[in-house]
Amino acid sequence: MGIRTGGELLRSLRDGRRLFIDGEQVADVTADARFRGAARSLAELYDMQHDAALIDRMTFVSPTSGERVGLSFIEPRSVDELIRRREMVKVWMDATCGMFGRSPDFMNIFFTGFASAADAFGNKERPFAENVRAYHTYIRENDVCMTHTLVNPQVDRSRPVEKQVKDVAAKIVKETDAGIIIRGARMVSTLCAYAHDLLVLPSTYLANSKEAEPYAFGFSVAVNAPGLRFICRPSVIHQNAASVMDYPLSARFDETDAMVIFEDVLVPWERVFIHRDPQLCNSLYNRTGIMPQIMHQFATKNLAKAEFMMGLAFAIAKSTNIDQHLHVQGMLAELIQYTEFSRSCLRASEADAAPGPSAVTTPAAMPLWTVRMMFPKMFVRMCEIIQLLGAGGLVAVPSYAELDGPAAGDVTTYFQAANADAATRIKLFRLAFDAAVSSFSGRQQLYERYYSGDPARLAATLYGLYGRDAYIDRVIAMLEALEARRDA
Numbered sequence: 001m002g003i004r005t006g007g008e009l010l011r012s013l014r015d016g017r018r019l020f021i022d023g024e025q026v027a028d029v030t031a032d033a034r035f036r037g038a039a040r041s042l043a044e045l046y047d048m049q050h051d052a053a054l055i056d057r058m059t060f061v062s063p064t065s066g067e068r069v070g071l072s073f074i075e076p077r078s079v080d081e082l083i084r085r086r087e088m089v090k091v092w093m094d095a096t097c098g099m100f101g102r103s104p105d106f107m108n109i110f111f112t113g114f115a116s117a118a119d120a121f122g123n124k125e126r127p128f129a130e131n132v133r134a135y136h137t138y139i140r141e142n143d144v145c146m147t148h149t150l151v152n153p154q155v156d157r158s159r160p161v162e163k164q165v166k167d168v169a170a171k172i173v174k175e176t177d178a179g180i181i182i183r184g185a186r187m188v189s190t191l192c193a194y195a196h197d198l199l200v201l202p203s204t205y206l207a208n209s210k211e212a213e214p215y216a217f218g219f220s221v222a223v224n225a226p227g228l229r230f231i232c233r234p235s236v237i238h239q240n241a242a243s244v245m246d247y248p249l250s251a252r253f254d255e256t257d258a259m260v261i262f263e264d265v266l267v268p269w270e271r272v273f274i275h276r277d278p279q280l281c282n283s284l285y286n287r288t289g290i291m292p293q294i295m296h297q298f299a300t301k302n303l304a305k306a307e308f309m310m311g312l313a314f315a316i317a318k319s320t321n322i323d324q325h326l327h328v329q330g331m332l333a334e335l336i337q338y339t340e341f342s343r344s345c346l347r348a349s350e351a352d353a354a355p356g357p358s359a360v361t362t363p364a365a366m367p368l369w370t371v372r373m374m375f376p377k378m379f380v381r382m383c384e385i386i387q388l389l390g391a392g393g394l395v396a397v398p399s400y401a402e403l404d405g406p407a408a409g410d411v412t413t414y415f416q417a418a419n420a421d422a423a424t425r426i427k428l429f430r431l432a433f434d435a436a437v438s439s440f441s442g443r444q445q446l447y448e449r450y451y452s453g454d455p456a457r458l459a460a461t462l463y464g465l466y467g468r469d470a471y472i473d474r475v476i477a478m479l480e481a482l483e484a485r486r487d488a
């Protein structure tokens, strides 16, 4: 099959998946007003792969079928291939203003990393390493869109999962000849409304005990598998908006978040990658070394998002000439710094890339860790700067429909700005409102804080990873040298 078209994607989503929202079951995500905007945006991303002007930048020739397949499935063998993959990701990220965080390239790169390091999954009890390789070929050749869940539901975070009083978290309840049976819940499945497969993988630490084993798994299952259900948060799309121009981001990029419920879901053995193995779960990311590949993807998202927010701020400031003021220039310069910082970390990771698992070119981790940890704060500040620049104008801007309504005369006159006619100003300020003030923006800020894990525990991980001794030694050596010379 190779690369999917947008039309093929939309047709494939009418598959009987069980999604619940606002107290009802969704009949068709491609038609429901709460979902169809993002479904269409995703379809546009898939169509871009077929665009004659983009096909060479977005695809490569499959090593097994000879078909054109998505570049996010490539196992890069050189820095040039790493950069090629990043440029592909950037095309999708620019098309979505960096606001569609779980676009398919995220999980494609994630799982491709596993395939490069498949031996880490072992082949003892069952051919898990082979399962990983075969699944990678399957998703690449069929352009499968994946959602994923790494976290157990928030019930009692003071106890480990196997010692919870309330039995909520997903666990293995049975093995059969066909596969494992899963019962319970997992969170957060972003993109579930538009994905074909759900990947369930470990992230939090598990005790190395018999009691923890039922929670120690990794697998993939079709989102329409019998017994699987998704309970979605309410949409951030404004259902009564007269035009997409009123909420240009919300209307198109609400990627959906959900709790996943497994009611005795059968996962076939060939889709199981980890089985009752807390040790492997705990060491998975170290053993496979995939984090730098994933961080490289989301650092590219960061760059696209920073460039978008910066461009928006420049346009607002120019429209009313506030960029003449020194402190406004200071805020705009801050946005330049965030953008160039994001770009520098990404480029540094490529400049210092080195062979990783199976000789796959792996970007340097530390520049990517740095931008990963700093970007949430930078993005929240970007939203604040847009609020500070737009000020009252952000709420004194009418719906786009007013340009053609009974008050059009007033609107054309009174919504002009020094450097923008009323239509341009309204479009710009509605976009700014959506980017920095709306519930869509609130969800984006939350996403940046948490999508790659709890920042507090990530900081501790970074501290643990960092090579500290050389720096301590330098300080001690300086003090010793000073001490030795103190009487001289």
Ligand SMILES: Cc1cc2nc3c(=O)[nH]c(=O)nc-3n(C[C@H](O)[C@H](O)[C@H](O)COP(=O)(O)OP(=O)(O)OC[C@H]3O[C@@H](n4cnc5c(N)ncnc54)[C@H](O)[C@@H]3O)c2cc1C
Pocket (backbone or CB within 6 Å): 102, 148, 149, 150, 151, 152, 153, 154, 157, 187, 188, 189, 190, 191, 257, 443, 446, 447, 450, 451, 452, 453, 454, 456, 457
């Ligand atoms: C918009 C959005 C989209 C997301 N999309 C996905 C997705 O697609 N797939 C996916 O798998 N996940 C997704 N996530 C979930 C994300 O992985 C988690 O939010 C993140 O790992 C933190 O876990 P938590 O939300 O359970 O927070 P908790 O672990 O409950 O933490 C809440 C607070 O309590 C503190 N805390 C709790 N337990 C401990 C502890 N043991 N030690 C120290 N501090 C603790 C934390 O520091 C934090 O301040 C998404 C999250 C958001 C917000």
